[in-house]
Each structure stands twice: as structure tokens, then as C-alpha cells.
Amino acid sequence: MAKPGASSRLVTEGAGRSAATKQVLVEAAIETLKAEGFAGASARAIAGRAGCNQALIFYHFGSVVSLLLAALDAVSASRLEQYSAAVGHVGSPAELVEVAAAIFRGDLDAGYVTVLVEMIAGASSTPGLGAEVAARIAPWRQFAQQIIDSALGGSALGSVVPSDEIAHGVVALYLGLELLSHLDADRAAALSLFDRAKQVAAVVEVLGVGGFLPAPTPRRAS
Amino acid sequence: MAKPGASSRLVTEGAGRSAATKQVLVEAAIETLKAEGFAGASARAIAGRAGCNQALIFYHFGSVVSLLLAALDAVSASRLEQYSAAVGHVGSPAELVEVAAAIFRGDLDAGYVTVLVEMIAGASSTPGLGAEVAARIAPWRQFAQQIIDSALGGSALGSVVPSDEIAHGVVALYLGLELLSHLDADRAAALSLFDRAKQVAAVVEVLGVGGFLPAPTPRRAS
């Protein structure tokens, strides 16, 4: 309910106006990180994109890096939510690769990973930022490990290579592809790599490879 | 030969003094990129590390980014030279993984890849820098493709997946591992991944996997 004396100015003076401004700033920070990178993500650049004043960043977030971390939080939450929704239950590695490819493609399109990459790379320039970023990456790695566990559990590969190591490698590959995709608008190369992974996973699955990978799960009949 | 009138001041006024200063600056730039990242690689920071004056950067290189690109050139040349020396001829994938693991370990230790990663991530903040960096990465990718070709040539895997795609993935993984290794001093995770790759490669090689990979090359008798 509106506080006593509230006028009819609904949008410009509502209770959630502060929250709205914060969100605008967070989204502008994300866009700026994507377009100009960490080094170009100054308070003035972000405020310019947000269409508001530079001083608001310090009023709402205290500092530029705090805003950037808030942006990373927002991206991370949004992505993990989508991941969890997409991966109801993954049976075989081939299925896993297929789902992962779709997710990755969406992330590349939206540029979410760019935010993460820029924050990691930029972290070395600000003392203490590394730990903050690391804490925000932990859920991603954990998620990757969980999904890999559910796909490789019980297979020979799964028992030879710990899932946390595979998860580390998958996240690294993900970040690296994102890095490279910026240089020459080489997004096609990353995407074709995912398609190729699907191919290879299917072949390996059919071959069976002597129990090295789990047996294929039955797909619904046509 | 010394020019006429050259005194006995050998070091402080030799013909190569300018070149020596440039090299000191280049090495300081490399160190600064490693320690402070692209965002922290200012003219003052680099000159401070070099132990000389900030103005020299503009005198010798014209701008800070030019110096940073010169640093990337130096790293790239040094690394490619070492790569070529290490990889005389690679027979099997297992051998390839072994050699690659040793090289990667050296690169991680020396922090060479950090320079590359920071330049890629920082490129988005400076117009035109992306293309310059891309041109300097091309040899790395080309080298990876070449060595992969020589290892997988004629195998089923080699004919299913084009070597340039594998090379792209390998370089991406390499960069991603480097990125992650900064966050939590998690270098151990990256190294154990390489060790694990050696294991897996050995297993796959022994299994043969129905010609999916090339047959093992004979090792020298004990």
C-alpha cells in the first residue's frame, strides 16, 4: 500500500523506484561488460548506457566493482535457473551433450559468459576481487559436476576420472570458447564444435567401447 | 664497430642501448599483464616495474597498447619456438598428450598464457585491438592443428572431426584452464587434468577402439 500522502505519480515515485533503478544499472553493467569489457566498464560508461547519472552507482552500490559483482550475481542466478530447468534428468552422455549444446548456444548468443570471462580476467587488477568472483563461479562448477555425475555414474570413464576434474575441464572449455569467439566473430567455430561433439558422442555410444561409457538409455519409440 | 668518438662507456652508451631499454620495457609489460591484468597495465605501472621512466614507453612504442602488443609478440615467438623444438615428431595420441602436457605445464608456470588471455579479454575495450590480437593467435592455432594432424592423421577420429575444429577446442581449453587457474590459485586442478588426460589416452590407445584412433607406435625397446 502507498504511504500516506502519496500522490498519483505512480511510476516516478513508487515504493520500488529505487529497486527499479538498481536493476537498470545492473543491466547496463552487464551490457557494458559485454561491449567494452572490464577495462571499459567505468562508472560513466555504465551510467551512460543506463541513461541515468553516474553518481547513482555510488549511491546504490557504493563502488563500481560492487555493481559489477551485482551484475555477475544477476547473470549467475538467471543462468543456473535456466540450467536446472533444462536438465530434468540426463540419462546418457549423448543426451547430456545434446542438452549442453543447446544451453551453451543460448549462453553464447546472450553473451552471459562474456560477463563471467571479463570479470575473471579483470579480477587481477583489483585486490580481493578474485575471491569474490571465485565464490560466484563455484555454483557453475558444482552444477557441471552434478550433471556429469548423473550422466557418467557407474561407467568406467566415470570411475577413472573424478567428475570434479571433468567439470573443471568443461567449464574451462566453455570459458575458452567464449574468449575466442570474441576475436574474429568466430562464433561459428564454437557452435560447430558442439555439433561435432554430438556426433562423436553418438558414435561412441553406439560402439559401446566395452563398458567405457554407460550403455545407451532407451529413447521413446517412434 | 663503435662510432667515432665513442668513449669507454660500454654499457650506458652502446649502439644497442635503445634496444636493451625496449626489451626491458617489453619484459616489464609481460610481468605487469601477468600480475595486474590488462586493466592494470598502465604506462606508469609498467615503467615502475621496468625501473625506468614512464615517458620512455611513448618514445619507444608510441602508445601503451603498442607496447602490450609487442609484449604479446615476444611471448608468442618464444613459445612457438619452444613448441617446435619439443615436438620433433609425434606418433600417437598418447605421445601427443604427453608432450602437450609438458608444454602446457611450462606455459602455466611461466604465465605466458596469462598474457594472451588478458590481451584477448582486454581487446574489447580498445577499438581495433581485437584484430591485432587475433592475428597473433593465428600461429598458435595453426601449430595446434599441425600437431593434431600429425597425430590423428588417417584415424577414424581424424576423418570424422576436422583437425582445425579440434585445434580450436584445444586452444580454447588451454585458455580456459589458464583463466580458472588465476581465481583460486587452482593451478593444481589444471595440472591434474593433464595428468588424467595422459591416463585416458593410454587406456584408449591400448583398447585400440576399433581403429577409432591410430595404432600405437612402437616405443624403443627397454
Place this chain on the structure above:
DNA sequence: GTCTATACTTGGATAGAC
């Protein structure tokens, strides 16, 4: 070739008006 000094610009952060 190197250094000091300095002009100029941009960025982080705060004070105070509205």
C-alpha cells in the same frame, strides 16, 4: 636516449541542491 615537468583527459568518489 633518458629524465623531469607538465598539459590534458578520464575515472572514482563525495557534497549539496532539487
Place this chain on the structure above:
DNA sequence: GTCTATCCAAGTATAGAC
């Protein structure tokens, strides 16, 4: 809560002394 104005620190780059 937002904006204007401003201070101060840091950065790029140049001029000129040595």
C-alpha cells in the same frame, strides 16, 4: 531518489632539459 557540481587521483601523451 536523482541530479549538478566538484574534488582528487590516475592515466595518456608531449615538451624540453640533460
